[in-house]
Amino acid sequence: MNILVTGCAGMIGSYLTSHLLKLFPKNDGNKIIGIDNLSRGKLSNLKEACGNDFEDLIFVNGNLSLFDYSWAKYFQNIDIVIHLADIVAGIGYVFSNESYVFRTNLLINSNISKAIFEYKPKRYIYVGTACSFPRNLQLSTNSRPLVEDDQFPAAPESGYGWSKLMGEIEAGYLSKEGITDSVVLSLHNVYGKYCDYAKETSQVIPSLCLKAIECSKENKNLVVWGNGNQGRAFVHAEDVVNAIILSFEKGANEGVIQIGPNKCTKINEIANLLIEKIDMNIKLEYDLSKPVGDIGRSANFNKAKNSIGWVPKVTIEEGISDLIEWLKFKVIDIF
């Protein structure tokens, strides 16, 4: 098996690459190639995730927003391309940089499509996002779980959601024209280790975890954006990797498949879980001036279950405990 992963040094990429190196060992004639420009991902995280297997990875430092054969040539003789590289960040960053995020993601996704068009891998796995679903279906934490048919008529809230939707459409055209078999997985809110925890760009779970560790050390209140009643369907990166690997054999040319639980977890629930796990003395404080994004969403994952055999397995308690331990160790230097 020859497999190419874009965005291999990111959060999902680090988990995925480590699994692929184990499942398809180099000694059995397999080849795993990872491309990343390390703009958000870190080689140290990828190395940590892969351990000794890292030596078997062919790592390419390439900027996918510029089409260039220095990276595109690696698409030759590839069986499966898994495309994870895109600009993704917390809502503070996404809503303040919409034109950049939109433009860059269109460029990256189109360049990947061009490489696929040229080298015709057997399968193309594209990851979309629940942010591409219409805003009006995400106005309450009691909104009914989204189904795939809800995507159109399209009305995503952010430039990020629109850009990722365009990538889905392009993947669909590659399938329609018989260039490759495309699988489109629409991921809900993913969390796990190997994530970006920088204050400006981190996503909600690592951001709150880091703040809670800081509050515990400095005896401060934990500040939540908005009133904390906004919620998301959080899915652990290990569950996402499982969905990607299941789609090596199934799910092609079937349109979008949602990957996420049917439960909407409020940010207040996450904050209280962190207090319980880190320090019961931490008090909550609300900053109503900050953006909160969509108010609530969850996934009806029946299509994922029927088409690729996927169900979520990692509980939010397990996933968060694991992340806290990782972050505590990472941030020793910060505090």
Ligand SMILES: NC(=O)c1ccc[n+]([C@@H]2O[C@H](COP(=O)([O-])OP(=O)(O)OC[C@H]3O[C@@H](n4cnc5c(N)ncnc54)[C@H](O)[C@@H]3O)[C@@H](O)[C@H]2O)c1
């Ligand atoms: N994290 C989530 O909650 C979530 C939810 C839905 C969908 N997704 C999608 O999953 C994918 C992976 O997300 P993630 O959370 O692992 O993000 P991440 O930022 O950790 O990983 C993305 C990787 O892409 C790399 N990258 C960015 N621009 C690049 C470029 N021009 N050239 C080469 N590499 C580049 C980054 O350095 C990073 O390592 C993204 O496509 C994202 O849209 C993520």
